[in-house]
Amino acid sequence: MIIWFFSFFNSKAALFISGRKQIFKQIAEKINPNDQNIWFHFASLGEFEQGRPVLEKIKQSHPDKKIIITFFSPSGYEIRKNYALADGIFYLPMDGRTNAKRFIELINPEMAIFTKYEFWYYYFKELKNNNIPLYVISGIFRKEQIFFKFYGNFYRKILKNVRHFFVQNNESLSLLKSIGLNNVTLSGDTRFDRVYQNSLSPKKLPLIELFCEDAPVMVCGSTWPDDEKLLSALPDKYPNWKFIIAPHEIDESHINDIEQIFPDAIRFSNLKIMADNINEIEPDAVYITQNKILIIDNIGMLSALYQYGQIAYIGGGFGAGIHNTLEAAAFGLPVIFGPKFNKFQEAKDLISINTAKSISSVNELIEAFEDFKSNDKASVAAKNYVIDKKGATDSILSNISF
Structure with a gap:
């Protein structure tokens, strides 16, 4: 009822x-x-x-x-x-x-x-x-x-x-x-x-490849508003990085809210419309790759997105609990997430091998980002953790x- x-x-x-x-x-x-x-x-x-x-x-x-x-x-x-x-x-x-x-x-x-x-x-x-x-x-x-x-x-x-x-x-x-x-x-x-x-044969996403170009990428998966507010501090501080935000909820009001936080972002659906309206993507490639922030406004792409990243942020840690960290770890991405992770053994394991960090503030997020942005050991440890399990x-x- x-x-x-x-x-x-x-x-x-x-x-x-x-x-x-x-x-x-x-x-x-x-x-x-x-x-x-x-x-x-x-x-x-x-x-x-x-x-x-x-x-x-x-x-x-x-x-x-x-x-x-x-x-x-x-x-x-x-x-x-x-x-x-x-x-x-x-x-x-x-x-x-x-x-x-x-x-x-x-x-x-x-x-x-x-x-x-x-x-x-x-x-x-x-x-x-x-x-x-x-x-x-x-x-x-x-x-x-x-x-x-x-x-x-x-x-x-x-x-x-x-x-x-x-x-x-x-x-x-x-x-x-x-x-x-x-x-x-x-x-x-x-x-x-x-x-x-999934990590052995992920689905290729040509538009994502075009967006990423050769830039380092942070993939932010299953994010909620509290996550997105924290993440807004990163693009200006790291202008050579690109950010892909795949929110947990993709209703229009939430996507609009994300656009308010990231006014320079472009929706994936808009990239797709551009590609569908031309015979070749190349003429618009310069415009597409100039964007630094991409909002994924559909469901089903996230597990394939991690193949294009160097760092992952996993949402949910300021609510009921974090979402899937293993999809990112399988591709060798060190992961960052909020404070509510204690119900998730894999999150605790990843922290113990220095390939994950829990954060509660912007300063902690930046510190974690700095630690992982060129940390090859963390990447190898994440991938090996999945293989061993x-x-x-x-x-x-x-x-x-x-």
């Missing part, structure tokens, strides 16, 4: 509601329950990218399997609804006894794979009742979670429906064992596999029976 109310004012809430209309009809029309279906569920886009290496390895080694994907969030579904390797992509119907029973009957999966988190009572129970194995991959648990409280018995019951947990760290392993769950393997984080794969996908698949 709360989401329905906000759907009148919020575009994501509206998509959350509209995307689930006649959802069972959509599923019935597209999915054959007699096929060998494997169900992957992702909370949102980040979890999709995290679980993607496992999905793609399964499809590669078992091409006869049908892949069904569900998302809880519009930010995952709307961006990946046309993902080529899936045979059906849907919003997950809301958890409930009737919905779970009907959904499982319609897709009849031979197994279900959930990435990182999202624990749905009725879906998990229905899978267990039908003897369908449920796996949680790249799982991560913290002692503050309700599963580990004296009053968390109901929630612990949800976890008992899982056939096997593949977790990211020793803390998660110990916590699950402390509540009697021994069906746990320390496999690591599949995100390392994903970002490493990859391998979770093979560990998981070696423990799943098909």
Whole structure:
């Protein structure tokens, strides 16, 4: 009811509601329950990218399997609804006894794979009742979670429906064992596999190459207003550098706000219009490359942008928590982010090997920038960190029976 109310004012809430209309009809029309279906569920886009290496390895080694994907969030579904390797992509119907029973009957999966988190009572129970194995991959648990409280018995019951947990760290392993769950393997984080794969063959972006020319570049990914205000101090101080800002939210009001902070910036969409209106880009190359600040006003480019950078700034550290640092590290970029990073093990690891810095002020941002702008050791350490941590996908698949 709360989401329905906000759907009148919020575009994501509206998509959350509209995307689930006649959802069972959509599923019935597209999915054959007699096929060998494997169900992957992702909370949102980040979890999709995290679980993607496992999905793609399964499809590669078992091409006869049908892949069904569900998302809880519009930010995952709307961006990946046309993902080529899936045979059906849907919003997950809301958890409930009737919905779970009907959904499982319609897709009849031979197994279900959930990435990182999202624990749905009725879906998990229905899978267990039908003897369908449920796996949680790249799982991560913290002692503050309700599963580990004296009053968390109901929630612990949800976890008992899982056939096997593949977790990211020793803390998660110990916590699950402390509540009697021994069906746990320390496999690591599949995100390392994903970002490493992406770094080997990133999508080339000709307009970005033209913008960057031969200048050193700072890529600012998933930024929020507090991040952008701090970053505004850098362009004037470092006129030979170029800055690419890829905000987390790309609604028109936010893009306008960024343009107020960076009045000399140009939008990527404007570069694209220029390129589309001429047969060759070269005549306008001088104009394009004179711009020092580029605002990315679309979703989906960020993971490829890091290939053009020397330093990365990762947003979110002045809000709920930082976004993905590993995509940048995989390309050998030292990373800078705000103060709220303690829930992210990789951020702490990167700081410990001197390839990341947490900042809280303009002075600290400039100090970090100065340290990293010609620091080859930090670049090598970032890349090696990702290489050393990859391998979770093979560990998981070696423990799943098909």
